[in-house]
Amino acid sequence: xxxxxxxxxxxxxxxxxxxxxxxxESGIKYANRKDLTLILLDExxxxxxxxxxxxxxxxxxxxxxxxxxSGSNKRALLINTGSANAGxxxxxxxxxxxxxxxxxxxxxxxENQVLPFxxxxxxxxxxxxxxxxxxxxxxxxxxPANWVDAAIAIMTTDTVPKASSTSTIIEGNEVKVxxxxxxxxxxxxxxxxxxxxIGTDANINEAMLKEITREVCDESFNKITVDGDTSTNDSFxxxxxxxxxxxxITKKNASYARLKEALLEVAGFLSKAIVRDGEGATKFxxxxxxQGIDEQDCQKVGKSIANSPLVKTAFFASDPNxxxxxxAIGNAPIGSIDVSLIDIYLNDILFAQQGFAAPAFTEIMGKxxxxxxxxxxxxxxxxxxxxxxxxxxxxSYDYVKINAEYRT
Amino acid sequence: xxxxxxxxxxxxxxxxxxxxxxxxESGIKYANRKDLTLILLDExxxxxxxxxxxxxxxxxxxxxxxxxxSGSNKRALLINTGSANAGxxxxxxxxxxxxxxxxxxxxxxxENQVLPFxxxxxxxxxxxxxxxxxxxxxxxxxxPANWVDAAIAIMTTDTVPKASSTSTIIEGNEVKVxxxxxxxxxxxxxxxxxxxxIGTDANINEAMLKEITREVCDESFNKITVDGDTSTNDSFxxxxxxxxxxxxITKKNASYARLKEALLEVAGFLSKAIVRDGEGATKFxxxxxxQGIDEQDCQKVGKSIANSPLVKTAFFASDPNxxxxxxAIGNAPIGSIDVSLIDIYLNDILFAQQGFAAPAFTEIMGKxxxxxxxxxxxxxxxxxxxxxxxxxxxxSYDYVKINAEYRT
Numbered sequence: 001x002x003x004x005x006x007x008x009x010x011x012x013x014x015x016x017x018x019x020x021x022x023x024x025e026s027g028i029k030y031a032n033r034k035d036l037t038l039i040l041l042d043e044x045x046x047x048x049x050x051x052x053x054x055x056x057x058x059x060x061x062x063x064x065x066x067x068x069x070s071g072s073n074k075r076a077l078l079i080n081t082g083s084a085n086a087g088x089x090x091x092x093x094x095x096x097x098x099x100x101x102x103x104x105x106x107x108x109x110x111e112n113q114v115l116p117f118x119x120x121x122x123x124x125x126x127x128x129x130x131x132x133x134x135x136x137x138x139x140x141x142x143x144p145a146n147w148v149d150a151a152i153a154i155m156t157t158d159t160v161p162k163a164s165s166t167s168t169i170i171e172g173n174e175v176k177v178x179x180x181x182x183x184x185x186x187x188x189x190x191x192x193x194x195x196x197x198i199g200t201d202a203n204i205n206e207a208m209l210k211e212i213t214r215e216v217c218d219e220s221f222n223k224i225t226v227d228g229d230t231s232t233n234d235s236f237x238x239x240x241x242x243x244x245x246x247x248x249i250t251k252k253n254a255s256y257a258r259l260k261e262a263l264l265e266v267a268g269f270l271s272k273a274i275v276r277d278g279e280g281a282t283k284f285x286x287x288x289x290x291q292g293i294d295e296q297d298c299q300k301v302g303k304s305i306a307n308s309p310l311v312k313t314a315f316f317a318s319d320p321n322x323x324x325x326x327x328a329i330g331n332a333p334i335g336s337i338d339v340s341l342i343d344i345y346l347n348d349i350l351f352a353q354q355g356f357a358a359p360a361f362t363e364i365m366g367k368x369x370x371x372x373x374x375x376x377x378x379x380x381x382x383x384x385x386x387x388x389x390x391x392x393x394x395x396s397y398d399y400v401k402i403n404a405e406y407r408t
Numbered sequence: 409x410x411x412x413x414x415x416x417x418x419x420x421x422x423x424x425x426x427x428x429x430x431x432x433e434s435g436i437k438y439a440n441r442k443d444l445t446l447i448l449l450d451e452x453x454x455x456x457x458x459x460x461x462x463x464x465x466x467x468x469x470x471x472x473x474x475x476x477x478s479g480s481n482k483r484a485l486l487i488n489t490g491s492a493n494a495g496x497x498x499x500x501x502x503x504x505x506x507x508x509x510x511x512x513x514x515x516x517x518x519e520n521q522v523l524p525f526x527x528x529x530x531x532x533x534x535x536x537x538x539x540x541x542x543x544x545x546x547x548x549x550x551x552p553a554n555w556v557d558a559a560i561a562i563m564t565t566d567t568v569p570k571a572s573s574t575s576t577i578i579e580g581n582e583v584k585v586x587x588x589x590x591x592x593x594x595x596x597x598x599x600x601x602x603x604x605x606i607g608t609d610a611n612i613n614e615a616m617l618k619e620i621t622r623e624v625c626d627e628s629f630n631k632i633t634v635d636g637d638t639s640t641n642d643s644f645x646x647x648x649x650x651x652x653x654x655x656x657i658t659k660k661n662a663s664y665a666r667l668k669e670a671l672l673e674v675a676g677f678l679s680k681a682i683v684r685d686g687e688g689a690t691k692f693x694x695x696x697x698x699q700g701i702d703e704q705d706c707q708k709v710g711k712s713i714a715n716s717p718l719v720k721t722a723f724f725a726s727d728p729n730x731x732x733x734x735x736a737i738g739n740a741p742i743g744s745i746d747v748s749l750i751d752i753y754l755n756d757i758l759f760a761q762q763g764f765a766a767p768a769f770t771e772i773m774g775k776x777x778x779x780x781x782x783x784x785x786x787x788x789x790x791x792x793x794x795x796x797x798x799x800x801x802x803x804s805y806d807y808v809k810i811n812a813e814y815r816t
Contacts, residue, residue, distance in 0.1 A: 355497065400808055403717070
């Protein structure tokens, strides 16, 4: 059961001028399962992406990065589930390229205008024939209103499709943003995990789209962790069709800020949705780190807490275990920490003061807060002026169950 | 149930000339529980230690390090369970010092010749009065043959006491080595986890004892991981009473190597015993990394595999999941990896060859190997000439159960 995450409602998910989507059953791994998604972009659209830092890049990630290196003017994203096409060597790269080539021929565009994405089991070859045979009927299926269908077709172990929309006004013109994501565990390399696609009709140049994509990713998907690892296929992509009539964004001005705010609203929802639907999650936990030396300093402390199996099991057990949290802070790979400056809040209650259990804090108060399914743990480090946050889930029996039983 | 680890047999655990031990019920946390241990060292003994890298050093660790800074000629180690005296600030330091002071007065030695150690719940104050009141009867209890009693008295969530002995001949003289340890999860800061004490009558100078202690720790306790974290109280100590008649070891010669071999035999057993008795462990896994750039390079790859929750759950499920292992290698924080050079062996079977599933490897073969309770995973990196290994356990339902239910 995902934590406070419900099915997207189709009428709340906006179409984006210049983007059409389609899905089809191509039989990659399962029958009767939409497993191939096509996102078509009008001419003039540009794309920027952020990709996994795992050294074993999956073949589609290598090809997508290679295609992006020749310019950001793209026309199609082709996404399959059922096979991650990871750990498949040169054959895998050939396979990913073949699907791009076949699609490019039908659409009469160049091969490097197609970006491929795959998710599913690692170390199985992509069934290229099935994919290529499905392209003609798939292209006939596309339409601007199919975002939720696409969100469903890219799911793997997800229990809920993830889609979100917003709109903003930039210099008097409406700009729309819609995104979809998949993932249910930041890591589950076996199901090669996280994909997210956001589309907007904002008018922005290539350099600024790259910049905003990196910034938005840092403030959304790079803040989440379910089990501390990174899959071989993780990809986050923003597409701008540039069909809105506002003047083109070419620098970090007010319009840039406005667009970033809208993109962050969607990316924030989509990234949190992955944690809410995290494997075995029973709680959604926001860890806020305040007064760090810089953003990275805050992230290291936050991730050290979020990835500690003992802290995660304490959250699962509704145990207000300050000792485990303090020990996790002490393990963060940062410069020397002065514990006597640290205050910690559990939701709105002062939990630790200057490094010690707060005098007014009681076990019963703590247990009441820990029983909630939305918990905010705020750590005030007292060592600088930067703040950041991390979103995570707890570690339950079901995490072990899902990951011990999956695959065979 | 620990993995292939049985109760120590008293007659196999040697006394060490110059060391006597005693234990007593002092009522720190539980009644009818030996919770205070004294290790007395003859005059002329020296001590070296390696301590936790967690930044939140527990008070006894701070005091022990401070006392060691004034020279290695120590006369007593005082160890309590029931309270870790961690996260207790200046009061905690005063408390640890008070116990040292009281013991020093009775023994007529100086306060800094006593090293204090604590393990138990974090953030509770040490009941100094109970400890001091127990010192007189405790001193009356000491004897050279009480190593196993001491191993029992320092246990917390351990299910089996851990003790080991060996002997060697250095320049014609017998040298004995005996050690005890506690820990059941590399991390469990709540029970402030790992302590290990090794005694030997070897004759060695201060500089070489420090060096050999660091080396032995690196090749034993620093290789184990249950859940990837480090407690606030972890301590590893070697005591040399120097009563054996061989010429003093003052440099890294053949005698040094001989002594190191004997110390490593005991430290290896004691550190592996902690993994075998790891929380919820059903399997003991040795991860060997060969052909790394250096020792650290190997350790980073090994720990990345050993600490991946997905790899650990796959071991629990007897799932030969190569994808998860490859992804964990790809996440190791080391320089660029050439996957096409990597071979992996599961026990004696070739699992992956040049980065791909080995042609002869079958799922059924893999499952058979994974079902064993002693598993060796060997990763040959093909990037250098160094080898190292990591010892770990799997991640089971019981790990979550133990850590979700413990404390209250």
